[in-house]
Amino acid sequence: MNVDDLVWQRGNAGGVPQKLVDALLDHGCGDLLVEVARGREDWSCAQGAVRGLCAMGEFERAWGVIGPFAATGWQPAVRAGADVLLRCGRVQQALELVRPGIREEDAHDAWRDYAEVLVGAGLVDEAIDALTGRPLDERTLWTLVAVTEGQGRDERVLELLGPIAEKVRRDPGQSEVRHLSDALSAQVRVLERSGRTDEALGLCAADAAAMRGWGADREHASLLARLGRVTELRELATGPAAAAAVRPYVEALEALGRTAEAESHLRGLVETAEYPGSYENQLLELLMRQGRFEDAVKAVEHTFDNLHDGNLLQAAMVLLAEQGRHDLALELTDGRSPDFLAHNEAFWLRDNRWWLMGESGRARDARTELLALPADEVDDREPTIAWLLAQDGRVEEAIAHLRPLPGRRAWTVLAELLVGQGRFAEAIAAVPDVATQQEEERRFWARGTQSREATPSDTGDEPYDDPWTAPWTTSRE
Template identity: 60%
Template sequence: MNVDDLQWQLSHLGGVLPRLVDEILERGGLETLVKAAREREDWFCAVGAVRGLCTVGEFGRAWTVVEPFAASGWQPAVRAGADVLLRWNRVEQALELADPGRRGQEGGDAWRDYAAALVRAGRVDDAIGVLVPYLRDRWVLLGLVEMTDGQGRDKRVLEVLAPIAEEFRRDPERRGVRDLWDVLAGQARVLERSGRVDEAIRLLGADVAARRYGPENNAEFYTELLARNGRIEELRDLATGTQTSTAAAPYVKALENLGRAGEAEAYLRDLIAAKYPGWYDSVLMELLMRQGRFDEAIAAVEHTFDDLYDGNLLQSTLIVLAEQGLHDKALDLTEGRSPEFLAENEAYWLRSNRWWLMGEAGRAREAIEEIEALPTGEVDDRELTIAWLLAQEGCVEQAIARLRRLPGKQAANDLAELLIGQTRFAEAVAVIPDVAAQREEERRLRTDWTDPTEPTEQKETASSD
């Protein structure tokens, strides 16, 4: 196993895409995934094969699939292998595989995975002890909070979190301390689940008031904590005070869940009328959509539809309407846009959204005619879009024939998806370039994007990053 290839697959969604693996598995193509994992060393196929085999209780075969990957020492594969062994009740073998000490590893993620295996083996105290030296790694800290949920060790977890939380509270900006901000929400989460809700709210509320948080605002977790525990008045104070932008959406949802949607709507309309900064128009639109008040929802945000800046809510409105099955209503909004807006966005995204909506609305032939009436160079991904529309219209073989002629990973993925729909699983996997070919395509594209006027040495450096 080439660990660099495995890592590239994970970070670039290389090989067979996870969503295609899921479709193959759901449609009965388990054996195709087993074969692809073995012959192509495809990581996502291996993950799918293991999941499918474990579901039917074939843990021995699942281990056979994942063992060569795990033997590489690559951490995601070690984690997956330990999971199979634990499900197979090979507990000691699983712990031996997961133990970073046996492999001389020092990374926090490896110790987190080992601790998770210990918890599953019933050795929760050992797991906590393993993680204590690594709790200044935020992912280890978050892992400790998550893996001990429901294990009856909340008192011990709070003991090991307390000194870190206090260190952060004393001086959040000190070097080596500022990255520990997750500990505040983690501490509150453990207090909440152990029944000490008042204490969780008091501590985290004080932290939020003192602005003790990191790059992600702990106020967001605090608003969710209040909403989960029905503390509407405290939530209202935040939503109408210093944390309006963070608390508005949770406050609206909490009111809605209590049957007070009218109150939530009035609150949002007041914010919008006062021209507060924030995406309150979007929150109002979604609230009205959830109530089935679609025309009112559109009216609430249509003043943004010709905006040339980030405040434009046209695309998000199209998506929400499509999720509700209102494709024709969404299509209506793509028409009548200002010349200035069309000049900036029509070729960039509006046309493609329009053709997608037409395909979903049963108007694929009309969309194809629109595309074919335009000069070829004006439509990005022209052939891919037409192939998708043909498939939407039921002309699957025509779409397949069109895609077979096209180069590149995207065309191969689209082709594979159509073949999977016809349960032609082996053929679908075969049309997807293997990892080596995909990496070469990426390298070539990166080289093509490099400015030809750059010095050769600089180009080579850019293409090898």
């Protein structure tokens, strides 16, 4: 088993797609995942198989799957293996497996995992000793806070954090603490969870007023929201810290059923703020959560033809689709300005339009629109046609259309359709193994390099139809 292959799988979403693994688990195909994990050395299948076996209490079988992966020393597999060993009751073996070695590139993850496994074994003080016995950095501080939550060790953690936090407050430029400004937030979090809320709030307010640490205003606002201090939160949301405090304030009002106040506050900011984009987005989300879909669209539709980051067209479409209002989302694809469409926005808009039509029972109309366009003007044309065929109830035609097609998106759609037909082994067979996927990726980038060399460009853009990152998927989850 090759560590580089495992790293590639994780970094490139390689192997069997996670969505397909989840679907196979839902259909009770755990044994198939075990087979693929072993035969293909597929990491996502190994994780899925272990999850399914542990859910059935078959921990020794789960170790049989994950053990060879853990033996490579690759940290994610080591951690997964240690968790399975703990569930087997093989505590010492778990600790030996996860004990940090000397690989510097994995240092933080290794010590975090070791501490978490120690806690899982009931050795909380040993976990604290392991973390504080090495040079502290901000990630280690947060690991210390995380692994001790609910373990009855808050006072000990505060004894460790207190002196560091005070040094940061006195002189944040000291060489020994200038990289540990998160100690302020960490101390506040532990004080809060230990019930010392007034002390936590006092420190947090002082840090925010003195602008100590990154995001002090946001931390202060979030704490006030968690403590239900709405009046004080309003003061922040109407003052210099408004940018950090508005979202917690609006969400606190909403939780109390005071949505009219939340809406009024946001509308006021939209009218008066120099850069209202963030507040417009929050207003859109608030109205969507209330089911006021037409009002939500009306509130932000003036942004829909803008050619900058404040454009909320796609955000509105996604939120409407999540609420099952594909019809209303589809309406937003009409009437866009020629200037907007001329800036390549037509491509993603069309792609989303066809998906919405497919979800709305208009797959046949979408396919007609698609086929009327020149083939070179449609990204991912053939998988899109196949998906629309399936949405129109012509699944076997869609499967036949996809089988000869190359590329990640084609075999992803094919595998999902086969699972939907209960043809689980065929679905796995439709997914190329890791070596084939890697070769496909190499060929793609080689073609892209040759293309750029043949046609010099000063844009620096990568080819759009990257099979690993392009936008078309069969789901907008």
